[in-house]
Amino acid sequence: LAAATATTWAVExxxxxxxxxxxxxxxxxxxxxxxxxxxxxxxxCDDEWDxxxxxxxxxxxxxxxASRVTTNGHFGKALRPFLMDNLYCNGHEVHIEECQFDGWxxxxxxREEAAGxxxxxxxxxxxxxxxxxxxxxxxxxxxxxxxxxxxxxxxxRLAGGRSRQEGRLEVYIPKRGWGxxxxxxWGVLEAMVVCRQLGMGYAxxxxxxxxxxxxxxxxxxxxxxxxxxxxxxxxxxxDQLGKVTCPGVEDNIAxxxxxxxxxDLVIDEQEVxxxxxxxxxxxxxxxxxxxxxxxxxxxxxxxSDPGWLYESRRLLRFTxxxxxxxxxxxxxxxxxxxxxxxxxxxxxxxxxxFAHFDVLDLEGRKVxxxxxxxxxxxxxxxxxxxxxxxxxxxxGDQGISIGCTxxxxxxxxxxxxxxxDVAHGQYIFKxxxxxxxxxxxxxxxxxxxxxxxxxxxxFAAVTNCTLVRx
Numbered sequence: 001l002a003a004a005t006a007t008t009w010a011v012e013x014x015x016x017x018x019x020x021x022x023x024x025x026x027x028x029x030x031x032x033x034x035x036x037x038x039x040x041x042x043x044x045c046d047d048e049w050d051x052x053x054x055x056x057x058x059x060x061x062x063x064x065x066a067s068r069v070t071t072n073g074h075f076g077k078a079l080r081p082f083l084m085d086n087l088y089c090n091g092h093e094v095h096i097e098e099c100q101f102d103g104w105x106x107x108x109x110x111r112e113e114a115a116g117x118x119x120x121x122x123x124x125x126x127x128x129x130x131x132x133x134x135x136x137x138x139x140x141x142x143x144x145x146x147x148x149x150x151x152x153x154x155x156x157r158l159a160g161g162r163s164r165q166e167g168r169l170e171v172y173i174p175k176r177g178w179g180x181x182x183x184x185x186w187g188v189l190e191a192m193v194v195c196r197q198l199g200m201g202y203a204x205x206x207x208x209x210x211x212x213x214x215x216x217x218x219x220x221x222x223x224x225x226x227x228x229x230x231x232x233x234x235x236x237x238x239d240q241l242g243k244v245t246c247p248g249v250e251d252n253i254a255x256x257x258x259x260x261x262x263x264d265l266v267i268d269e270q271e272v273x274x275x276x277x278x279x280x281x282x283x284x285x286x287x288x289x290x291x292x293x294x295x296x297x298x299x300x301x302x303x304s305d306p307g308w309l310y311e312s313r314r315l316l317r318f319t320x321x322x323x324x325x326x327x328x329x330x331x332x333x334x335x336x337x338x339x340x341x342x343x344x345x346x347x348x349x350x351x352x353x354f355a356h357f358d359v360l361d362l363e364g365r366k367v368x369x370x371x372x373x374x375x376x377x378x379x380x381x382x383x384x385x386x387x388x389x390x391x392x393x394x395x396g397d398q399g400i401s402i403g404c405t406x407x408x409x410x411x412x413x414x415x416x417x418x419x420x421d422v423a424h425g426q427y428i429f430k431x432x433x434x435x436x437x438x439x440x441x442x443x444x445x446x447x448x449x450x451x452x453x454x455x456x457x458x459f460a461a462v463t464n465c466t467l468v469r470x
Contacts, residue, residue, distance in 0.1 A: 011036050014097050016060050018117070020075045021247025026061055029119035032075045033057050035083055035096065037104055042083030045109035046071035046116075047353045047436065048371060052091035053099065054117045060095060063119035070116035071436070073208060074185035074223075076247030077111040085109055086352060088369075090297045100293040100300065108340055108352050112183075112208045143225060143237035149173065154234040156194055158256060160212035165200050165258040168212035171220055171233065179220035181254040182246035183208030188440045189228035190236065191256045197232055200258035204440050207255030214253040222246045224254070228444065264326030264442035265400070267433050269449035269465035275319035275410050276429075276462040278419070284309040286413075288344035294414035296368065298421050315416040316453075316460050320355060320372070320408040322433055324400040326442050329389070331399040332377060333438050349373040350398045355408075356435040356470065357417045359453065360428040367427065370417040372408060379404040422455060429453035429462055432470035444469050 017024055018031030025031040033044045054066035085107035089099035146154055154171050157178075161167030169181050191203035223239030230236055239245065246252055283302065289295060295313060302308040324330050332339075332350035339348040354377075357370035376392035382404040390399040400406045408415050417429075432448040434441065441447070451465035 013037065014095060016057060016096065017041070018061070019079075020245075022079065023247075029058070029061075029063055029121060030075070030117065032070075032073070032078065032114040032116040034080060037083050040080075042081050042105075043078035044087065044115045045082045045085040045107050046113045047086050047107075047109065048088060048356075049115040050366070052089045052366070053087045053096070053115075055091050056089050056093050056096050056099065057117055058119035061119065065120050066117045067120050068118035070118065070185070071113070072185055072187045073112040073114040073116075073183075075114070075116045076184055076252060077208060078109075078114040079111075081105065082107040082109050082113075086293060086371075088293050088297070088371075093297075098297075100297065102293075102352075106340075108334055108338060108349075143223065143239060145234065146221065146224070146236055146238050147234040149238070152234065153232045156197055156233055158194075158198070158212075158258075160214065161255075161257075165195075166212070167255060168207075168210075168214040169194055169254045169256055170214075170217075173220050176218070176220055179218040180214040181224060182219055182222035182244060183252040183254045184246060185223055185225065186254040188437050190224050190226045190254070191258075192228045192440075193226045193230045193233055193236060194256050195258035196230075198258070201260040202258065202262045202440065202442060203256060204259040204262065205257040207257065208252060209255070210251040210253050212253070212255045215251060219244050219246055259440075261327040262440055262442045263324050263328055263330035263400070263402075264446070265330060265433050266323050266325050266446040266467070267431060267449050268321035268323065268405075269451070269467055271319050271321045272429075272431055272449045272451060273462050273465050275317075276460060277317055277410070278458075278460045279315045279317050279416075280312045281315055282310055282312050286313065288342075289413045291344045292342065292373065292414060294370065294416070294418070296418040296421055299418065313418055314420045316359075316419050316429075316455075317410040317416045318431070318462065319410045320415065320431060320433070321405055322400065322407075323405040324402055326402060329399050329401050330377070330439065330441075336397070347376065347392070348395070350377060351438065353436055353438070354433065356430075356432040358430045358432070359417055359419070359422060360430065362426060362428065364428070368417050368419055368422050370414065372414055377406055380407045381405045419455060419460075424456050427453040427455060430468075435470040437470070 015036045018026045020031045034041045054069045058066045087101045158167030191206035195203045222244045226236035355372035359368040377398040378390045379388040386403040389401045429451045446467045448470045449465045450468045451462045454461040
């Protein structure tokens with residue numbers, strides 16, 4: 001009993017751990033992140049998950065920082081309820097609970113949206129004890145092209161679907177035969193390559209389950225990663241671990257649903273340039289925005305001051321105009337009954353993360369950020385001869401029709417980046433629509449505006465915007 005007690009650690013409120021499937025992998029420095037709250041473990045959703053949040057997580061577990069950020073259930077689907085969503089950290093917090101988030105258990109995430117990390121392999125000297133036996137932290141092995149294993153192009157086919165355009169993905173590897181692919185990290189970019197290779201148009205959805213069967217077949221590949229532009233799956237990357245690793249292998253099968261038509265959003269980069277300006281605004285008028293985590297962390301720290309409501313924030317405001325130039329309507333991925341109601345602004349969010357606004361230094365490091373939930377996707381302006389279909393009034397249906405434009409004007413709450421803590425100088429400004437590839441599109445190459453930003457004490461100028469990927 002004494003020996004057992006010596007190796008058992010009490011679980012504390014707010015404690016973190018890493019998991020791959022049901023296996024605790026904190027000692028390995030990689031896995032999906034789970035947090036202990038109110039006497040239970042829960043997952044963290046990958047909405048807004050980036051290096052800032054990942055660094056805080058790794059440091060909490062005794063590592064230096066994060067060497068890699070993972071999303072889309074890269075280490076397997078979440079096996080426990082989501083406890084945190086839409087985390088916003090500045091990267092310097094001591095504990096993840098110091099960051100802004102939607103509230104315990106408040107989320108709009110599916111099991112495949114588990115957030116994960118790969119921490120720097122060398123833990124700091126002050127590493128905290130973990131609940132698993134000590135073990136060497138393995139080096140993170142880089143991915144290699146599938147072509148190196150297949151010795152040429154990879155044959156692919158879909159099986160088990162209700163039509164020829166859907167099913168589990170099966171691949172053919174010489175000397176191994178046909179087999180299935182692990183669903184870890186499988187997303188719309190990877191599915192897009194499969195649909196293109198099969199001549200079936202575009203990927204409408206990427207499946208990470210045994211919905212189309214395949215649980216009793218040999219798994220040949222895991223950790224596939226594509227840019228989405230490849231013509232053959234052989235040109236994508238995959239894990240090089242000596243063997244396939246796939247948590248929940250029986251029900252974690254990569255599948256694809258192809259379609260001939262998709263929406264295609266394009267942001268008006270010239271409107272971003274024309275509309276950008278600075279505004280100083282008191283917190284008295286930003287309380288609803290604070291509820292939606294639209295200000296930087298320092299704004300929330302001011303609440304301890306008696307006169308905090310009269311403190312001002314410096315906001316970089318601009319208009320985001322988004323057109324649908326695709327072949328079908330763009331609709332939110334959440335069904336209407338799952339939309340989230342925000343009582344302060346008195347509106348529903350049909351997509352919790354519709355846009356990212358990032359200010360980067362000239363070396364590409366993020367210094368400030370903003371975000372926009374899709375509280376209203378509608379047809380504001382349509383081309384001649386096209387009738388408006390979508391309107392948000394009275395809990396109406398949301399979407400953007402072909403040939404129509406949705407406009408988030410500069411004077412709307414959260415249509416900004418909080419620049420209050422940013423030093424004056426030259427920066428890069430990036431506005432990204434559908435930034436997490438939650439919804440399939442014909443192309444993502446026109447979803448973001450990448451611009452130069454001049455930030456001074458008296459004005460801000462956004463110039464030289466070009467269209468890029470999120």
